[in-house]
Amino acid sequence: MTSGQSVAAHLSAPARLLPADPLVFREMVIDVVRAVQAQRPDGFLHLLYSPELADPLDLRDDIRREVGLLRREWASTYPQPDIDFARFLTLDCRRVAAYMCETDSALDDPLFEASITQAHAEAHLGVQAEPELGNDTPNFSPYAVCGWVATTQSAAELARRLQRCNRLGRLHHYHWLRWHNPVYHAALWPVLTSEQRRILLGDALWIAPGPLGRLHLYQADPQPADAAPLPLSFSLDKAQLERHRDAPAAVALARSWQAAEGDCPLPADALKRVLRHLDDARRLKLRGEDRQLYAGAMLRMAPGAERAAEWTSLLDRTVRGENKLRDGIAVLPERFWSGGTLDDAPFDTAPRNPPHD
Incomplete structure (x- = not known):
């Protein structure tokens, strides 16, 4: 070569x-x-x-x-x-x-x-x-x-x-x-x-x-x-500037995901996936910890679970300020997840198995 x-x-x-x-x-x-x-x-x-x-x-x-x-x-x-x-x-x-x-x-x-x-x-x-x-x-x-x-x-x-x-x-x-x-x-x-x-x-x-x-x-x-x-x-446009702001949180989420995976390497586009979910959370008008929890939950969620009525209803209530996303995630049925349960750490929603697109 x-x-x-x-x-x-x-x-x-x-x-x-x-x-x-x-x-x-x-x-x-x-x-x-x-x-x-x-x-x-x-x-x-x-x-x-x-x-x-x-x-x-x-x-x-x-x-x-x-x-x-x-x-x-x-x-x-x-x-x-x-x-x-x-x-x-x-x-x-x-x-x-x-x-x-x-x-x-x-x-x-x-x-x-x-x-x-x-x-x-x-x-x-x-x-x-x-x-x-x-x-x-x-x-x-x-x-x-x-x-x-x-x-x-x-x-x-x-x-x-x-x-x-x-x-x-x-x-x-x-x-x-x-x-x-x-x-x-x-x-x-x-x-x-x-x-x-x-x-x-x-x-x-x-x-x-x-x-x-x-x-x-x-x-x-x-x-x-x-x-x-x-x-x-x-100059950066609005979306690019938001990507700049999200970089540290996205890397923290990806590292939490990696810790859950142990010796299994993350896919090459892991950071891209996390950033995409943070973008989606912003469009849903989620803020602060709720944005990070949303991204982590989407990485860990079982295929199709993001369309379930329990999940969409939880997001609607969170956007309206009726509950915190963390509290709602804690009571979702086990069938929502690819494996495991949520802990109490800020970046605890990383998947135990590779995410599904």
Whole structure:
């Protein structure tokens, strides 16, 4: 298989499960990185890194590599040290340890191996930033290693590109779009238009460990030859912005589902399914916990049960404010469910068996 066929296969296939075995994990990442590098032979390989307060790879003060910081545009109004910002770091062994260069200056950079080890720890060993542990800047990213990017754009150029697209609204009424955070990116990418993807990434191929233990590969379609020049930034429509807001809750629900499944992997479209049910809950005018309970219940519900009179009546009463969805779900007959009973935890309605569409 040629390098072009290899990367095409990665792009067309569902996101691949990240192996628990660290050696197999490493081989998978290197295989995909080599494939995308071959598509940008004259480009750079950048590590997308979010140091948080823990900074597990000790890169806050790295001055040896080219760095592109993903600053907030309003950082002067809401001061924040540069050391906390996510960043692209250009992997280049010649600048940090020239004596280690053998065949590939990017892959021979010792940071590349260190980043794979950290990504494995975050994917399989529970080593993630958490505000409760005091090692995380709230709302940034639970991951330090957010991926590897092959592109002809420098670290600074790529950072400016994403930075132009990371804010919606005006001062004091804004939404910060966390493109570097795999939780948000995995939720938003499927609903972006081709033009939005081109504006966001340009020619970059982004390899990202996803929030549900899969390796994603993001690439925009090429710009048509007769197309008008692209704008520098874009806005999200209402549905896309709601998807951004729903991303953390959707990932939490999917992880609850995964915990119930044990060693059985979730389907590749698990996050898409959860987000679809959250969208449906919004259209039904359910709010707060009721939205999350609805999505979890729909994942766990037996085929056809969503059309049963007991369920539709329960939803109607909930929308009218006559009851809480949790109370109604607790008394639904066992035949409604694919297996098991509901607990009292906030995200307890994940299915014990794969959901039915």
